[in-house]
Amino acid sequence: MTTTQEMLRTYPADLGGIDQEALARCIEACFECAQACTACADACLGESGVAELVKCIRTNLDCADVCTTTGRVLSRHTGYDANLTRALLEACATACKSCGDECGQHASMHEHCRICAEACRRCEQACRELLASLG
Amino acid sequence: MTTTQEMLRTYPADLGGIDQEALARCIEACFECAQACTACADACLGESGVAELVKCIRTNLDCADVCTTTGRVLSRHTGYDANLTRALLEACATACKSCGDECGQHASMHEHCRICAEACRRCEQACRELLASLG
Amino acid sequence: MTTTQEMLRTYPADLGGIDQEALARCIEACFECAQACTACADACLGESGVAELVKCIRTNLDCADVCTTTGRVLSRHTGYDANLTRALLEACATACKSCGDECGQHASMHEHCRICAEACRRCEQACRELLASLG
């Protein structure tokens, strides 16, 4: 069991009808993606061809911020607000889609972009699956 | 001129057709609201009747996180992504509405909730005005 | 290999003499601890005896913020600033020690505090080991 799953298991009240596996997967994907995007923005800055990676860096920075906030909001269950959860999951899936597409365009040139694009796609899918499970 | 306005004025490229006054107001409202919500969550923790403020604290924490991320994303103009901007502004207006309503319910009892509710409403309005100006 | 390790492996320039295993462990511990502390603050809010957990919640919120920032700064290698890295690792070890101690006091009562305390201790140790390896 991961720490995220343990924290869900030990929450002191009922989590409602939420799909706990989908929730844990989404929280973990958000934190993983936030780290990958932060590192990819920096790796792009370290490339000699940084001028061609300007849009990629910006998209990475946005995606890191949105994933961090989404991962935090999803880690809270007390006084749950379905409207905000949905709106943030939509925004997070949008950020991950943009960043996955942008990094994907540089994947054959830069391995860090390939790995980051994979993290973005996992996170986008985890957000969409959690959204779907919310009904 | 505020620092936020100065930073917009000195951005080295065209900002597109965006309403710069609405943008500066929204960025500043996001940072102000993030600070107010962080402080209000803490002030609620300092109240003897903290048990009745549990939902207020949670809403404050979410709102602080969403406003921080929105203020950051709005501060970036390179490689602008209209879809993400819109989705985040929607999420931020949602968070501010929830938090303004929740804090508003405690405004007559707790002055910090009254002041925080005002910051939330300013930020919600700034998000909606910027959304409207995006067309 | 974790995504964090893959991102380190594919960084396009030399990482200097840094101990990559200690670095990866510390980055991962920071993100794990940030999630655990965010969730523990919320779990404390969900307890009927929230009034006795006020200090624990505050310490969790601080620790989550410091770990998030430390994890991000450690994920950047371009234009490395040894002074800032050291100062932040000191601050992060301090935050994790405080939070681990505070959560540790509630560990027998609240399982979420026990799990969170363990994440804090892992992160504190990872920060201290990375600090030591920096010489």
Added chain:
Amino acid sequence: MTTTQEMLRTYPADLGGIDQEALARCIEACFECAQACTACADACLGESGVAELVKCIRTNLDCADVCTTTGRVLSRHTGYDANLTRALLEACATACKSCGDECGQHASMHEHCRICAEACRRCEQACRELLASLG
């Protein structure tokens, strides 16, 4: 009165012997600097000579993160932890000094770097003054 000052004034318990003016100034400087550094990193990305601004961008990103976390921690007074406050103020002054120096080197070429350097210096000074007032 600013919202930050109002939130301090309405905190429900004693703030200890802390210099409230120095505290409010430091919180506001942290949020202002976080915004300026986020915008300056982006403005640097928008420059045709981005390759020469790589270190500046990285320093801006670190400084934005550290200032955000410091501004949040300083906004909390419940269960105050002097050790963490001191360690973070040291880290924040270090980040602001690095970023102010780096942006200062580009100030004659790029107005956004000049304005950001001023925000960094104000924040560094506010951190050092608050540190001194803590005794």
